[in-house]
Amino acid sequence: MTRLLITAINKTPRDDRYEHIQRFGGIDMDTNLPWEAPFDEAIAMAKSPHVHFFVHSTKSLLSPPISVGLYLSNYGNLCLRSDPNGVEADNLLSLPELSSRNMLSGLMNSSSRPTGFGIIEGERNKLARLALADALKKR
Structure with missing residues (x-):
């Protein structure tokens, strides 16, 4: 099973209760690579x-995961x-706005990540940066 941590969203306007979230993004916990998907996907x-x-x-990332x-x-x-x-702090609308910076901070700043999340090193670190750069070019 693919485990996808959602770390950020895009929703415009943010406070409009009638509009849905347009994009979701975060970290694939099995590959430690960033992922991003539009609403329909x-x-x-x-x-x-x-x-x-x-x-x-x-x-806190040390909090239990919420499905x-x-x-x-x-x-x-x-x-x-x-x-x-x-708990309001784990609601999707409490997440920050999705940007390459949000995704990279979760990936590359391993010192703030608890153990068990996997730390990207060496070649996997390069692969993560290349995947993110490729995703940003497609925007």
Whole structure:
């Protein structure tokens, strides 16, 4: 199963409750590479039994992971949301705006990451930078 940590989102306007999140991004915990997906692709991925989305509290990566799954909005649309647990800091809208800087800070600043997340070194570090640079060129 592919485990995808969501670390940032794009939503414009941010406070409009009628507009959905346009993009999701974060770290693939199996490869330690950044990933990014538009809304429709993220919904399709969430439907797959082979993909598991999750978030951590914006206050601490040491917090337990919170699953992100599909739900049906009041308007009948499929959306992604973190499992309700009463903690606002792990809601998707609490995540920072998606940018190459947000994704790189999670990848390259290994000193602030807890053990168990895997640290990219040597060739894998180069591969991560190349993948991110390629993704940015496609924008």
